[in-house]
Amino acid sequence: MEQTSIMVEETRLRRVKQALLGMQRYSWEQGVAAQAMLELGDEExxxxxxxxxxxxxxxxxxxxxxxxxxxxxxxxANGEAVLRIAQTTGDSLFASGAARMLDWLIKTAPRTDDGALYHVVDKPEVWVDSFYMAPPFLAYAGYHNHxxxxxxxxxTRLWNPDAKLFAHIWDDGEKKFKRDAHWGVGNGWAVAGMVRVLAELPDSMQADKDRITGYLKATIDGCLVHLREDGLFHDVLDDPESFVETNTGQMIAYAIYRGVSIGALDVTYTAHAERMRNAAIAKVDDRGFVQGVCAAPFFDRPGTAxxxxxxHLLMESAARKGMNL
Structure with a gap:
């Protein structure tokens, strides 16, 4: 890569990172921010x-x-960063924090009869978002079966085999969907969570790895059907009346780059990731805000989050590692 191009990329990533750190963050936003720093190698x-x-x-x-x-x-979503810092520093503050988070997930948190964690404390609802939030931390912490x-x-609850996409919210009390829309970012959470779990599962669990790899491929393939010419997706993947959204592409590109790097996906998927990556890069403004994503705090319109x-940082880190940049 030419020196000028490297400088342009570094400036963009610095601005994206700075804009992220200047934003107010809820728990999962803090967690995904910390994960981005880990994958960028910015442990400080x-x-x-x-x-x-x-x-x-x-x-x-x-x-x-x-x-x-x-x-x-x-x-x-904060769990892996907290546990990794505990491991590298030996600081009991972090070790205790990680242990208490695990205790909540494994022993206390409300869940379905077969053990799937609910997404909210006061309703028996399973959300696609949870693919990314808890399973990667559980896998990193060594609770692979969990x-x-x-x-x-x-x-089991959210996959639509006809659409080959995940629905958003299942009401386990009513045994029906509360929201059956195939939300783009929700499917992004799913593939990003799956690829992170796959990276942590041991070879002794090859049957599980093969099965989850199949789920990963099926979801990415289902999403790619709805990839627009401009490299972006609609907020609801199969609803062209919903707004055009940026983050779904970033999330799927991230999953593809990481999936290829761990051998879960064929390298031919990289061409799709590059289309999505280029479209996302074009959405970064002069202040470093990634524009057009499903916007905080209500996620019902395009904006920033x-x-x-x-x-964006996770995608770029995975792309660089995958292309040896």
Whole structure:
């Protein structure tokens, strides 16, 4: 890569990162930000984010709570960063924080009869978002079977075999969908979560790895059917009346780059990832905001969001590693 191009890329990533760190963040947003720092190799910033997640841990054990204690799994997005800092520093603050988060997930958190964690504390609802929030942390922490159980529970309830996409919310009390829309970012959470779990599962669980790899491929293939000419997706993947959205492409590109790097996906998928990546890069403004993502705080319109910033960084980190840049 030419020196000028490298400088342009570094400036863009610095601005995206700075804009992310300037945003207010809920628990899962703090977590995905910390994960982005880890994958960029910026352990100092990951330390700072992980520390505040522990400082804002509530009495239940949930990390990074900022008026979002209603969530069951969102706070677990902080888990890997907190545990990794515990492992590298030996600091009991982080070790205790990670242990309490795990205790909530494994022993206390509300769940379905077959063990799939609910997404909110006061309703028996399973959300596609949870694919990313809890299972990767469980897998990283060595609770591999627990991570696989979550993946299976979510897929059983949310997968639409006809559309080859995930629906958003299942009401396990009513045994029906509360929201059956094939939300783009929701499917992005699913593939990003699956590829992170796959990266942590041991070879002794090859049958589980093969099965989840199949789920990953099927979801990405289902999404690619709806990829627009401009490299973006609609907010609801199969609803062209919904707004055009940026973050879904970043999330799927991230999953493809990482999936190829661990051997879960064929290298031919990279061409699709490059289309999505280029479209996302074009959406970064002069201040470093990734424009057109499903916007915080209500996610019902295009705009900006911490998770959109974080996934730009995650996508770029995965792309660089995959292309040896």
């Amino acid at each position: 910033t990951a330390y700072l984010l992980a520390r505040d997640a522990v400082i804002r841990q509530d009495s239940s054990g949930k990390l990074g709570v900022m008026n979002d204690a209603y969530s069951v799994t969102d706070s677990a 991570a696989v159980l979550q993946m299976e529970g979510y897929r 911490p998770e959109g910033q974080a996934f």
